[in-house]
Amino acid sequence: MLNKPLAAVLVVAAVFLSACEKNNEMYPVSGEQCGPKDPVQTLDADDCDILPAGI
Helix, strand or coil, X not given: CCCHHHHHHHHHHHXXXXXXXXXXXXXXXXXXXXXXXXXXXXXXXXXXXXXXXXX
């Protein structure tokens, strides 16, 4: 059986993670709706390579 503090942390984590929703139809910052030809419709996290400083 889980101890109470660990169970509380897991419940809080589950609540926060359930609020995460991937919605490709809205811009995340402005909340504006994306058009059918907006280039963000085809972007993925793998498209955003960030090189370490000094390279």
